Amino acid sequence: MSKIALITGATSGIGKACAEIYAQNGYQLIITGRRADRLAEFKDQLESDYPVKVKTLCFDVRDRNEVEKNLQALSNDxxxxxILINNAGLSQGLDSLQNGNLDDWDTMIDTNIKGLLYVSKIVSNWMIAEKKGHIVNIGSIAGKEVYANGNVYCATKHAVDALNKAMRIDLLPHGIKVTGIHPGAVETEFSIVRFHGDEKKAAKIYEGYxxxxxxxxxxxxYFTTSRPSHVNIxxxxxMPTAQASAFYWNKEV
Known part of the structure; x- marks a missing residue:
């Protein structure tokens, strides 16, 4: 039987690109997201382009009951x-702490931390039963450095960094690999979501480099998950070549 990759937040950006590359390499896929129409369209595309089977699960990782219901309803095979890729995550707002939007805070905390935990708890137990598996957690440079007005988003990604290390320790006796991937500036829908749909404001983030x-x-x-069984990254x-950290850039102005 082909290997199976489960990817959360697979309807756009990094999650969608991951689904493509794993399909290219013959993995059967379970892709999740909040937008049923996008999931269905993407499933059709993947199954048309590659000799793979794709299972779609439409739910919001923030909803613990929906996470459990959808995942546990999967067939035993x-x-x-x-491979589990915990990709679902977002940033909302770029306000100082004292001017922060509480709804934005809740959305980031519930998605980036609690959603990752809900999915990981269930899937890690499946992996334990099989005595193998690999969990990839998508963090951020914001999980390594704090920048102005990043406050709660940075805090959630610092939590992902800590949870990645904790998973590595807790799952070590079961032979399960754990990897944290921390991107710098990636041009996806990320900034559009951060700025609540303001595409012009989002585009400025990527100007000059x-x-x-x-x-x-x-x-x-894919590279990290294709290493030999004795290797864990x-x-x-x-980061892009033009970015050395959250603070140092080489931009054309």
Whole structure:
């Protein structure tokens, strides 16, 4: 039987690019997202382009009951997940702490931390039963450095960084690999979501340099999960050449 990759937040950006590259390499896919129409369209595309089967699950990772209901309803053969990519995540707002929007805070905390935990708890137990598996957690440079007005988003990605390390320790006795991937500036829908749909404001983030694209991150993720069984890449930070950190850039102005 082909290997199985489960990818959350697979309807756009890094998650979508990951689904493409794993399909290219013969993986059967379980893709999740909040937009049923996009999931259905993407499933059709993948199954048309590659000799793979794709299972779609439409739910919001913030909803614990929906996460459990959808994942546990999978057939036993699909629960033999080889790779889990915890990609679902977002940033909303770019306000100072004292001017923060509480709804934005809740959305980021519930998606980036609790959603990752809900999915990981279930799937990690499936992997334990099989005595193998690989979990990839998508963090951010914001999980390594804090920048002005990043406050809660940075806090959630610092939590992802800590959880990645904790998973590595807790799942070590079961032979399960865990990898954290921490991108810098990647041009996806990320900034559009951060600025609540303001595309002009979002576009300014990527002016003056060549940012990473989703495919860059997907290729890196695939590399980490294709290493020999005795190799685990614990933690990896990847940024565009024009970015050295959250603070240092080489931009044309």
């Amino acid at each position: 699909l629960k033999k997940v080889d 060549e940012p990473l694209v989703a495919q860059d991150i997907a290729e890196t993720i 614990n933690d990896l930070v990847i």
